[in-house]
Amino acid sequence: MAAELHVALVAADREVWSGTATLVVARTTSGDIGVMAGHQPLLGVLESGPVTIRTGEGETVVAAVHGGFVSFADNKLSLLAEFAELAGEIDVQSAEQELARAKAEDDAVAERRANVRLRTASAAR
Incomplete structure (x- = not known):
């Protein structure tokens, strides 16, 4: 059995997911990062992108994340x-309507957010 870490994915308004995982992959300003149990402590800035969590039960949880921070210490990962x-x-x-609206308004931030949402939704199917 692979070593596990405790993961908490929290948005400004709610706890999105919490549990144990064997691997978490997230996008930071320094690039994509994978975190497993025993990883060295880290603090980073999250970029918009999907976060993939491989649970201790072997399931895969995927979430669209927009901005924030990631920290890891003592086998506890906080997103x-x-x-x-x-x-x-x-x-x-x-999300498709949001993407069309963002393109029409030439809003790069909203366009990226809509694209992340669509990619995340399709990755989980």
């Missing part, structure tokens, strides 16, 4: 996001 939603919570039609 503190400005906004986060699990792949299964994403309304694909709403």
Whole structure:
């Protein structure tokens, strides 16, 4: 059995997911990072992108995360996001409308957020 770490994915308004995992992959300003039990302590800035969590039970949890911080110490990983939603919570039609609106308004930030939501939703299928 692989060593596990405790993970908490928290958005500004709620706890999105919490549990044990064998691997977490997230996008930071320094690039994608994978964290497993025993990883050296870290503190980083999250970029918009999917976060993939391989649970201790062998399942995969995928969430769209937009901004925030990641920290790891003592086998506890905290992902503190400005906004986060699990792949299964994403309304694909709403995200497609958001993407069209962002393109029409030439809003690069909203366009990136919509693209992340769509990629995350499709990755979980």
